Amino acid sequence: MRTTNSSPIIFIAGHWLGAWAWDEVLEHLESEQSRAVAMTLPGLDANDPDRATKTLEDQAAAVLDIFARLGVSEDQPATIVAHSGANAPVSLVLDRHPELVHQMVWVDSGPVSTGSVFAPDFPEGLEELPLPSFDVLGQQASLEGLSAEVLERFRARAIPEPGPVLRQAVHLTNDARRKVRTTLVCCSIPGAQVLELANTGHPMFAEVANIEQLEVIDLPTGHWPMWSRPRDLAKVIQTASSRAD
Secondary structure (H helix, E strand, O other): OOOOOOOOEEEEOOOOOOHHHHHHHHHHOOOOOOOEEEEOOOOOOOOOOOHHHOOHHHHHHHHHHHHHHHOOOOOOOEEEEEEHHHHHHHHHHHHHOHHHEEEEEEEOOOOOOOOOOOOOOOOOOOOEEOOOOHHHHHHHOOOOOOOHHHHHHHHHHOOOEEHHHHHOOOOOOOHHHHHOOEEEEEOOOOHHHHHHHHHOOOOOOHHHHHOOOEEEEEOOOOOOHHHHOHHHHHHHHHHHHOOOO
8 A cells, every 4th residue: 555654745836936836835734744845837937048938848847857856656656736727737747647646636726628728819929928917817816815915925926927838738648647536625616616617518627527536625715825825725735645545
């Protein structure tokens, strides 16, 4: 029987965000969880002069590079914690190497369906998408629970999302990805509503209906619970990652 006492937890934030977004959650993890790692996806590193050219393929490859660095294997699989728009590259990783993932935790997010494109109409002439104004962003995702100080930090540290990431379609072929044990942490949309949308085939949630081992946890807050409820989110992740097969 595999256990995950020493298996890594890999944290991957959504659009505009890097590893820094998980700082408060990592502070609340139990001390023995020393192999928890937050990563910055390619395209979201301010020091990379080529960041605007990065693709979903680059991002999926970077996750697998982290796996290799941490010694992730079929006998010692990882827990992946993915927030929001990280769902596209992480869905690619799940499709290609489901045997390397012990537990999947989606934070106000979920797996994408094959053929999904985040922003199919994003103009080819634009290299990147900066963080919108909070008035605009608040119409797309809930800002509940975020103080003025947190919003200021978000604005100061946000990195524009690369255009290729927004325009690239996700192609999935391996149904074994649906067998990976999965926890949905539902924040801005209640879990019951997410399941209803999934069962009716809503394109944003349709893949959820295909997950074979699914746990749904409601953590009511806005779309960025790593800042609005970091302690509670850490507890959920800790519980999920420590389950034995």
